[in-house]
Amino acid sequence: MTASSLVSIEDLTVQFRTDRGWTTAIEGVSFDVAEGDCVGVVGESGSGKSVTALSMLRLHARGTSRFARGSVRYGGQDLLRAPERTLRQIRGRDIAMVFQDPMSSLNPVLTICDQISETLCLHQGVSRAAARQRAIELLDLVRIPDASRRVDEYPHRLSGGMRQRVMIAIAIACRPRLLIADEPTTALDVTIQAQILELLRDLRAELGMAVMLISHDLGVIAEFARRVIVMYAGRIVEDAPVDVLFRAPRHPYTEGLMASMPALEGGAGRLYAIPGRIPDADEPIAGCRFGPRCAHVEAICQAAAPELVAIGATHRVRCTPRTRTSGTS
């Protein structure tokens, strides 16, 4: 954990209870989020992005999940083991979240005003009247037109894009130090997507908060993040600054993701897809979990599970052949 890091995740391993016992959804996830940083997390569906994000605020359903190992350090505390009270003070005030589906993430029977004020009254102890005024300002800030009228409406009167703006307004209400956005644009159409991303970018600059943006769309990440974490089957497979990652990806999975990205320049349009599918959480695979889908698989890959190895000050890769050659050269 470096001096400037805001949240530091170490060896995070989360398991869920299923009919067949405890299955491991993510394993050995370690990364830091620095103050004011902008981290992108990318990976196919089921790679463990949401599980990682929800763990940071301990938002998994109780009883059916457990943290087998690891820690999430924030402000000198381990959030995985902190008392519920402490955690509640951090949620929404220091670390806030925006979820994927704005249709279902807002309470349908409470007004927008109610849902924004709640956080303000709770964490900042402001009066209801003041909170209402703040709510209107926040709606302005997330560029909702006619905010003073919209504030008293119920979510069902708003479009998907507007609702996601409301979700963002709720999240930034207490000026959190970290905003975790779990696929905030996936449920929206393309033009709205671009607007929401632009809004997030502006808010980050304006409020100076760190943002962790989760997406399965490398294009979104490329535009937004400074640093990219690539996840595969519940593990981090590569972690690098965005320009390094796009210029010289080291993990075959990252290469595959890039090849399957539609070219913006409008190429021939034949899209590459990584063969095979992501393995289930409890599927037994010898060695590297990407091995069965990897075009460059070697005998050594199946011998032992690869470690996440630093190949530079800011670059980490989980691939035995690739880290071996770079390590010796």
Next chain:
Amino acid sequence: MIRLTLLKLLQAVPVILIVSVLAFLLMSLLPGDPAVLIAGDQATPEAIEQVRRNLGLDRPFLEQLGIWFLHLLQGQFGSSLMLNQTVLSAMAERLPVTLSLAGLSIAITLPIGIFAGSVAAYYRQSWVDSLVMGVALLGVSIPGFWIAILSVIVFSVILGWLPSSGYVPIDQGAIEWLRSMILPAIMLSLFQIGFLARMTRSAMLDVLSQDFIRTARSKGLSEWVTVGKHAFRNALILVITTMGILVSTAIGGSVVIEQVFALPGIGRLVVQGILARDYPLVQGVMLIYGFAFVAINLAVDLLYTVADPRVRYD
């Protein structure tokens, strides 16, 4: 909102018409000649003919129906045969008893049923859940009259804590009124508590798994606010839709309970009326019950639109 109320009122009109016609048909569908039944065994043919004319039974069917509606519009329900009073005043006398019973029982049912169901849902698949659901199942399956009689034996006869029967009007002292009504009301609410707890549990389970509950937690809200405000407000909408059934079973159940506890309410009146073949009285009670059900469902519909902003018209 006003438009919606008017619309719902309009929709209630045909139902009320049908109920009125059914009550009317009671008279004509009777086996045998109602005039003979009413006039009694020893009546002379002249007396029977007199009764027939008084009741208007000698007129054509449609004319009888027309007269029936005309009387209803004027608020005339006719006179009771067994009691020496009009049907309307007989019912007005007994209505407070039934309303007390049903009202008190609903007042007991709502908080307990909703609380028990919510707790069961929150602690789903734990021993708390099993306990609540087990008791609720007992509540809906035990026959009302049996547990009511048992309770009289235990609380009135053996322990002597409460009067075993009889009704004390509320204007003769609220405490005495409560003492006379509490046991019947609890017995009446057993089924409803079980029913409501089960409905609330499934509504709550549904709501607690929704995304906005996770949003509420992510804001730092306590479990109490998350469940008591965010989840409960949503579950309430589903619970309100079952309120109609709840109140209807309270009224239906009151017939049995009034009988067991000898409470002089509408339910007991109608049982006596049926046994004495007091047809005008039975018709009157039928109408009152019919109107009550229509009014209850109307109220539930309106309550529903207030509780759920998604169906509110403004």
